[in-house]
Amino acid sequence: MLARELISLHEAPREAPLFSESYPRLSAAAGYEAARALHEHRVASGWRAVGRKIGFTNRTIWPRYGVYEPIWGTVYDRTLIRAVDNHARVPLQGLVNPRIEPEICFGLRSIPDRRRLTDCIEWMAHSIEIVQCHHMNWKLTLADATTDNGLHGRLIVGAPVAVPEDLEARLPAVQAELYRGLELVDRGVAANVLGSPLAALAYLIEVLGKQPHAPALCAGEIVSTGTITDAHPVAAGETWSTRISGLPLPGLTVEFA
DSSP states (O other): OHHHHHHHHHHSOOOOOOHHHHSTTOOHHHHHHHHHHHHHHHHHTTOOEEEEEEESOBGGGHHHHTOOSOEEEEEETTTEEEOBTTEEEEOOTTOSSOEEEEEEEEEESSSOOGGGGGGGEEEEEEEEEEEOOSSGGGOOOHHHHHHTGGGEEEEEEOOOBOOOTTHHHHGGGOEEEEEETTEEEEEEEGGGBTTSHHHHHHHHHHHHHTOTTSOOOOTTOEEEOOOSSOOEEOOTTOEEEEEEESSSOOOOEEEEO
16 A cells, blocks of 8 residues: 555655654555565666665754664666766756755675775765655655655766775765855765765665665665765755865756756
């Protein structure tokens, strides 16, 4: 029943009551099962999975949302946007209550080994995820978030760069600034993301290993590790941009339509 409601919600996007209110015993694990049904429906409809997103890895914003544990969702060929010359145009049609999140993402060379993560990463990039929430005012529980494919909407990926040998040491200090037009809206440091985006990747590997029906990460996948700043509402007609310091990652400019 929940899976059918979730599929319907994505096919006719709108705000809806909390899943956790309609199903009071809903757990995070049951939410992932519903999300798997949505995934299977999408694959049967011609969608192709290309990676994962990790959410709620920024511990500084856990109290704001009342979610105190990371989540994951699937990224698809139809939700992935590759920036051209550090620029992307992103239609918001079909997304409910969209928000912007500056992130770091990795392209996997091989099946990741939690003990030697950097050996499994082929490239890294600055990414921006557009998350969405089908519930009013972004009020939700962990189970609501896992049910709704980790709140994934779109993933914009910037230019891939080679992984530096000292990535593990440098990555936590990477800083991101987020602008709406010329206005600085937020800034954050990559250490907000569970101490490092690499730690977020390690967390994902561990979580997937505990979920018997979840597909393991594989070579060629893109993994975006979670927002460095808070998530901020976006609207059609706005232009947002980022600046990254601490690693040679170009910022991105996103025009929303």
